Amino acid sequence: MATEAKRPKVAGGSELSPLQDFLQWCDRVCLVLSSKVCVSKEGTVAEYGMLAKDNIEEGEVLFTIPRSALLHQGTTKISALLEKERASLESPSGWVPLLLALLYEYTSSQSHWKPYLSLWTDFKALDHPMFWSKEERDRLLRGTGIPEAVDTDLANIQREYTDVVLPFITKHPDLWNPDTHTLELYKQLVAFVMAYSFQEPQEEEDDEEEEEEGEKAANPPMMVPMADMLNHVSNHNANLEFTPDSLKMVCVRPIHKGEEVFNTYGQMANWQLLHMYGFTEPYQSNSNDTADIPITNLYKAATQGIQSDSDRQLLDEQWEMLCEMMQEKAAFVFGKQGCLTDTELHTVLKVLCMSKEEFAEFNDNEGWEEDEEEDEKISLAFSNEGLPGLKASWKGLIHEAARLTVRSYGDDQEGKREGGDVDRDKALIENMVALAGLNSRRQNALQVRYGQKSILHRLMALTQS
């Protein structure tokens, strides 16, 4: 397999830095960078990032990337093989063709994308929780939803590599070698795709077309050189636009000279940022932060009001029906302004609080008539403004379910786990010096836990009877 080629030299004989090499490549592939921005490792929040060299107005294009410079299954050197063997490369993630392309291009000294991929000579900087030990994840992130998500990811990655990738690369020894293209490298490239790739949005279809064709599968991920040099904040100032010939990074609010240019990776809660990108936004600054309440905690809360065998039987029947209606492991998502899954929560509360007679009638009618006008009312009722005005029985269930969820961070654990002690977390978040003394994993875990617990505590206050 190909090995590291020597770095290109400039006229005086000194070696180009990886960044200079990449910028020269950008010129060669006709990627146009505005003179008002530059890529830098200084003055940014994390390693490489983009800075404004001048004031930039809303609507200005910061750079334009021709589609031929994108790296994906249709542009890689091995695209014909990937296309021919498409059927055998299908997997639930849909990422295998891009990952095979990256396994090949990343280790080929002849790769067209070498100056781009050489920006990351190893992936040591990637510190997603999937690279932490299981013990560390469970200790620092208990209750946040991340340990479960990572366990699922790791099982899927292992399965995808063993069942799809390994048999395929073994069949093509001229292109890959299992000693080089190991599961370990595959895992690093999965993390690279998680944190650096882009997905082109689906073209909008009108409702009728959608009904005829059913829902389309999401577009596969692709690597977008230069766009992936930008860091993220929820209060971003730039956004990637897709046109038929090129992709453009466009300024979405004025950026002052010297400020960092921030893209958005989507509306991401801190737990999603840590899971997919390995970082978090500091407490309070992530306007997209959320906390989940598992549906099972609403059920547990409902069981606490049971006074007789007939109550128990009614609740069991209601729960059985809800389980059929809702997805397994369903959870209600609360953001900073209220519930984001309000119609689902409304349904569940309505069912769990029905009398025997109401439930029988509900079953006879096979549910409610759909009332579209209700949607707006429901979203208002489950906003922070509306929650205190909900019926006492509904508030009681939400309050208790939120309390049970807060406990799942470990408050009731013997010896208090790292995430369990709310007062300790609060003291750390409020003390910049103490916070800075923690290693980055513990800082990130704290940001996720504390942000979620704050949302749940606010919810408990809003639903206090």
Ligand SMILES: C[S@@+](CC[C@H](N)C(=O)[O-])C[C@H]1O[C@@H](n2cnc3c(N)ncnc32)[C@H](O)[C@@H]1O
């Ligand atoms: C698309 S890359 C951005 C370029 C990256 N800084 C680099 O040097 O390669 C995404 C990665 O940048 C880092 N990152 C992005 N936004 C960040 C932020 N607001 N705070 C800390 N790290 C961030 C994370 O490591 C993330 O996985």
